[in-house]
Amino acid sequence: xxxxxxxxxxxxxxxxxxxxxxxxxxxxxxxxxxxxxxxxxxxxxxxxxxxxxxxxxxxxxxxxxxxxxxxxxxxxxxxxxxxxxxxxxxxxxxxxxxxxxxxxxxxxxxxxxxxxxxxxxxxxxxxxxxxxxxxxxxxxxxxxxxxxxxxxxxxxxxxxxxxxxxxxxxxxxxxxxxxxxxxxxxxxxxxxxxxxxxxxxxxxxxxxxxxxxxxxxxxxxxxxxxxxxxxxxxxxxxxxxxxxxxxxxxxxxxxxxxxxxxxxxxxxxxxxxxxxxxxxxxxxxxxxxxxxxxxxxx
Numbered sequence: 022x023x024x025x026x027x028x029x030x031x032x033x034x035x036x037x038x039x040x041x042x043x044x045x046x047x048x049x050x051x052x053x054x055x056x057x058x059x060x061x062x063x064x065x066x067x068x069x070x071x072x073x074x075x076x077x078x079x080x081x082x083x084x085x086x087x088x089x090x091x092x093x094x095x096x097x098x099x100x101x102x103x104x105x106x107x108x109x110x111x112x113x114x115x116x117x118x119x120x121x122x123x124x125x126x127x128x129x130x131x132x133x134x135x136x137x138x139x140x141x142x143x144x145x146x147x148x149x150x151x152x153x154x155x156x157x158x159x160x161x162x163x164x165x166x167x168x169x170x171x172x173x174x175x176x177x178x179x180x181x182x183x184x185x186x187x188x189x190x191x192x193x194x195x196x197x198x199x200x201x202x203x204x205x206x207x208x209x210x211x212x213x214x215x216x217x218x219x220x221x222x223x224x225x226x227x228x229x230x231x232x233x234x235x236x237x238x239x240x241x242x243x244x245x246x247x248x249x250x251x252x253x254x255x256x257x258x259x260x261x262x263x264x265x266x267x268x269x270x271x272x273x274x275x276x277x278x279x280x281x282x283x284x285x286x287x288x289x290x291x292x293x294x295x296x297x298x299x300x301x302x303x304x305x306x307x308x309x310x311x312x313x314x315x316x317x318x319x
Contacts, residue, residue: 033172034148034196034219037073038247038287042305045297046150046290047072048253049091057098057118057128059089061139068144071298074175075147076290077136079154079161086110087133087161091153105130133164141170150175150198158187166193177222180206189215198222198249204231211244220247220287228263238284249288250281252297267293270300279304 038044050056050063051070057063064075078091082105095103100119117127133151140147154161155178165171177198178184188197194217199210202224210221221241225232232238238248251261254268262281270277271293278300281289291297 034175034247037148041073043282043286043301044073044288045071045294045301046074046076046249046288047294048076048251048290048292049078050075051292051294055121055123055128057121059091059136060128060131061136064136064140064147064149065143067294068140068147070295072294073148074150074288075140076150076152077133078152079133079157080105081154081157081161082110082113083107084109085160086113087154087157087164088113088130089133089136090130137168137170141173145170146173148173148175150177152177155179155182155184158184159191162187162191162193162195165195171195175219180209185213185216189213198247200224204237207241207246211241211246218246220249222249222251224251224261225263226260230263233263233284235284242285247287248285249290250284250286252278252281252289252291254292267291271296 047064047067047070049058050060051067051072052058052063053066056066059078064077067075077089080088080090080092082088088105088110090098090105092104092106095101095105098118099116101116105113113130117129121128137149140149151174154176165174168174171193175196175198176188177200179200188195194215196217196219198220199206199218200222201207201210207221207223210218223232241248252266252270253261254266255261260266265275265277265280267277269275276283278289278291278297282301282304289297
């Protein structure tokens with residue numbers, strides 16, 4: 022069913038944050054030994070593990086079919102030196118994930134439609150953050166128009182690169198989060214016209230980043246933005262928020278997730294949703310503190 026409304030649709034995410042105080046986003050779902058990231062089973066497992074939002078990566082085939090897969094991870098996940106972006110959907114459907122099987126057989130790459138349909142059959146109110154789709158706008162936006170629960174989808178992209186014009190031109194105003202590395206990029210996002218901006222994902226490589234300054238964060242909140250931080254740890258990748266991440270929270274002695282909650286982040290992305298949920302509940306019970314709940318203006 023095509024949605025044609027141009028009205029802002031930020032109320033779903035805002036209501037979630039208002040009710041939770043701090044929402045948990047599961048990075049690529051919650052995989053396990055026989056459950057692969059970016060699959061319907063991983064998404065369902067994440068909800069059962071305490072996640073409020075599921076982050077799913079998007080990869081487009083050469084013939085315009087969209088799969089739930091993080092491009093660049095082919096060798097790790099498939100055991101093949103291939104680039105899905107250059108392959109047809111028929112070729113992609115032939116691949117099985119390496120070293121993973123279930124009693125029902127091998128596990129294959131799923132389309133975005135398969136993941137969302139299976140997730141929403143089980144948990145129809147779950148929000149989904151679609152990552153890495155921006156290089157396929159505007160075509161992918163038209164695909165999303167066919168989903169009945171489009172208001173439960175959250176798009177995001179880097180601020181630079183010419184992606185934002187596609188959102189401005191598209192008639193359906195999907196909730197949007199800008200990925201920001203600097204205050205200047207936040208300013209660009211918050212000043213956007215004809216885009217349903219609901220928040221900013223802030224990247225802070227070190228503790229000297231202005232995104233760890235409560236005054237700076239308050240200025241973003243005052244303009245109606247939800248604040249999103251990444252706590253997941255990327256293999257070989259940079260610190261996404263000054264090292265206050267899953268590893269520090271679980272295996273280290275630093276503040277970890279508590280630092281993000283003290284700063285008032287509304288959404289925290291993690292690979293460990295059940296442990297973050299437990300941490301938030303313990304924090305609430307012992308101190309009454311939590312991430313601040315704020316309702317966005319339309």
